[in-house]
Amino acid sequence: MSVIGIDLGGTKIAAGVFADGAIQSKTTVPTPEAGGQAVIEAMASAARSAMEAAGVRARAIGLGTPGPLDFKQGIIKFAPNIAGFTNFPIQRLLEEASGLPVYVENDANAAALAEHFLGAARGAESSLFVTVSTGVGGGFVWGNRVLRGAHGQGGEVGHITVLPGGPSCGCGLEGCLEALATGPAMERMAQAVYKREVGTRELFARFQAGEAKARRIVLQAAHYVGIGLASLVKAYDPEVIVLGGGIALNAGQAYLDEVHATYEHYLEGWIAPPLRLAELGSEAGLLGAALTAAVEVGEV
Numbered sequence: 257m258s259v260i261g262i263d264l265g266g267t268k269i270a271a272g273v274f275a276d277g278a279i280q281s282k283t284t285v286p287t288p289e290a291g292g293q294a295v296i297e298a299m300a301s302a303a304r305s306a307m308e309a310a311g312v313r314a315r316a317i318g319l320g321t322p323g324p325l326d327f328k329q330g331i332i333k334f335a336p337n338i339a340g341f342t343n344f345p346i347q348r349l350l351e352e353a354s355g356l357p358v359y360v361e362n363d364a365n366a367a368a369l370a371e372h373f374l375g376a377a378r379g380a381e382s383s384l385f386v387t388v389s390t391g392v393g394g395g396f397v398w399g400n401r402v403l404r405g406a407h408g409q410g411g412e413v414g415h416i417t418v419l420p421g422g423p424s425c426g427c428g429l430e431g432c433l434e435a436l437a438t439g440p441a442m443e444r445m446a447q448a449v450y451k452r453e454v455g456t457r458e459l460f461a462r463f464q465a466g467e468a469k470a471r472r473i474v475l476q477a478a479h480y481v482g483i484g485l486a487s488l489v490k491a492y493d494p495e496v497i498v499l500g501g502g503i504a505l506n507a508g509q510a511y512l513d514e515v516h517a518t519y520e521h522y523l524e525g526w527i528a529p530p531l532r533l534a535e536l537g538s539e540a541g542l543l544g545a546a547l548t549a550a551v552e553v554g555e556v
């Protein structure tokens with residue numbers, strides 16, 4: 257038996273048939289700029305193409321989407337990168353367009369499921385996934401389920417407070433991990449230090465060459481990741497932590513060493529779960545979307 261995963265992004269839609277723990281066929285199309293119903297039609301069509309390529313009729317669709325979700329009603333509350341996606345009943349509309357049951361998950365939770373079942377945390381009973389890129393996201397998986405919480409805000413690890421009174425965050429509060437550890441956060445610091453625009457690519461090159469200013473900026477960001485992870489261990493006690501995202505995976509070994517050192521410092525006297533790097537890269541979104549459906553129909 258098989259299910260379909262759909263990874264909906266701001267620029268592209270990937271649909272894949274998933275069976276036997278792997279993607280069997282994959283179709284990728286641009287996300288229609290018109291948004292709304294055009295996105296629904298594009299997803300249903302990509303799902304049909306993926307099924308035709310694999311020669312199967314899937315049982316269900318798992319959909320990974322950006323933006324906060326109302327899981328109970330299958331509604332995207334808002335997705336800034338897709339037109340018309342405010343209070344958008346994506347689950348019902350995709351069910352109508354595809355004729356298949358649809359299970360919706362946010363993209364960070366989907367990636368957490370993928371790393372749990374098929375990536376760096378496979379074999380663990382519980383795992384915490386944290387991704388550090390232009391934002392900080394993640395998910396906690398336990399007993400084959402990703403924690404959504406009572407209101408769909410479980411696993412929003414980017415907005416734990418790591419520096420009270422610190423820089424403003426996109427969520428409207430201040431001192432969140434996301435306001436201190438992401439690419440944009442480092443670029444803001446770099447702008448203040450170098451008195452000009454410095455992108456993360458240049459910053460990382462300077463950091464890896466050992467430049468003092470770049471080291472201060474990047475190691476400080478790593479420090480806050482370590483603090484955040486240590487706090488999350490005390491909340492969830494996962495068997496394994498998986499760290500992913502463009503910043504965490506590309507900053508370099510000195511960055512990871514600082515994350516580790518801080519993590520262990522703030523877990524002195526506690527059991528520190530192993531910290532592993534994500535293995536699935538950009539496929540995590542599609543695999544996780546498929547796993548969302550596979551878990552619901554009892555194929556995992």
Ligand SMILES: [Zn+2]
Binds near residue numbers: 414415430435
């Ligand atoms: Zn925040």
